Amino acid sequence: NAGVTQTPKFRVLKTGQSMTLLCAQDMNHEYMYWYRQDPGMGLRLIHYSVGEGTTAKGEVPDGYNVSRLKKQNFLLGLESAAPSQTSVYFCASSYGQGAANEKLFFGSGTQLSVL
Amino acid sequence: GIQVEQSPPDLILQEGANSTLRCNFSDSVNNLQWFHQNPWGQLINLFYIPSGTKQNGRLSATTVATERYSLLYISSSQTTDSGVYFCAVGYSGGGADGLTFGKGTHLIIQP
Numbered sequence: 001n002a003g004v005t006q007t008p009k010f011r012v013l014k015t016g017q018s019m020t021l022l023c024a025q026d027m028n029h030e031y032m033y034w035y036r037q038d039p040g041m042g043l044r045l046i047h048y049s050v051g052e053g054t055t056a057k058g059e060v061p062d063g064y065n066v067s068r069l070k071k072q073n074f075l076l077g078l079e080s081a082a083p084s085q086t087s088v089y090f091c092a093s094s095y096g097q098g099a100a101n102e103k104l105f106f107g108s109g110t111q112l113s114v115l
Numbered sequence: 116g117i118q119v120e121q122s123p124p125d126l127i128l129q130e131g132a133n134s135t136l137r138c139n140f141s142d143s144v145n146n147l148q149w150f151h152q153n154p155w156g157q158l159i160n161l162f163y164i165p166s167g168t169k170q171n172g173r174l175s176a177t178t179v180a181t182e183r184y185s186l187l188y189i190s191s192s193q194t195t196d197s198g199v200y201f202c203a204v205g206y207s208g209g210g211a212d213g214l215t216f217g218k219g220t221h222l223i224i225q226p
Contacts (some may be wrong), residue, residue: 033213035216040218041218042119042201042203042216042217042218042219043201043203043216044216045213045214045215048213058213059116088156090158102146102163103148103160103163104148104160104203104214105160106150106157106158106159106160108156108157109156109157109158
């Protein structure tokens with residue numbers, strides 16, 4: 001019973017490098033989200049998707065891109081990493097009709113350091 | 116956007132004690148959830164509680180939507196209750212879908 005799976009769990013990048021974080025869920029959820037968590041702060045929404053082929057910006061989208069080519073997968077890309085993107089990244093998913101009406105399930109997180 | 120404030124920011128208790136964590140929010144919401152982030156970073160959904168009261172073992176939660184606050188009660192604390200507790204809210208007028216999180220209450224249960 002995997003739930004929401006994120007890969008990789010840890011990554012170190014140099015400034016300017018690119019990378020993609022993968023989120024996969026096996027609960028047939030429509031909605032998927034990417035959040036970042038910084039020390040002393042709560043989670044902030046980066047991008048989200050309300051279904052296969054759709055994406056939308058959240059609170060802090062700059063410097064990130066996303067894709068939802070398959071319903072079960074949601075990818076977060078950093079085209080040119082910056083030290084300000086050092087953070088812990090969480091993927092989450094929920095059933096349809098949006099998180100405003102549905103319980104949210106989280107992956108275990110990806111710790112990213114940009115040097 | 117909506118503001119979410121949690122109190123207290125830090126709480127240190129002895130094993131067996133009871134505690135109350137508070138979440139205030141600045142606007143009407145139709146979704147409120149409580150999460151526990153354990154010391155390994157995993158976020159666990161405790162309650163989906165936009166209104167009313169729910170109980171799950173030693174934990175219970177109450178949301179008074181008309182007064183814009185929610186309370187999380189932990190009774191007979193155990194060391195495994197340590198971690199950060201987040202309140203998160205959602206509302207239809209937010210412009211972007213998803214939950215807005217508070218900064219959390221860091222709870223330490225000492226043996």
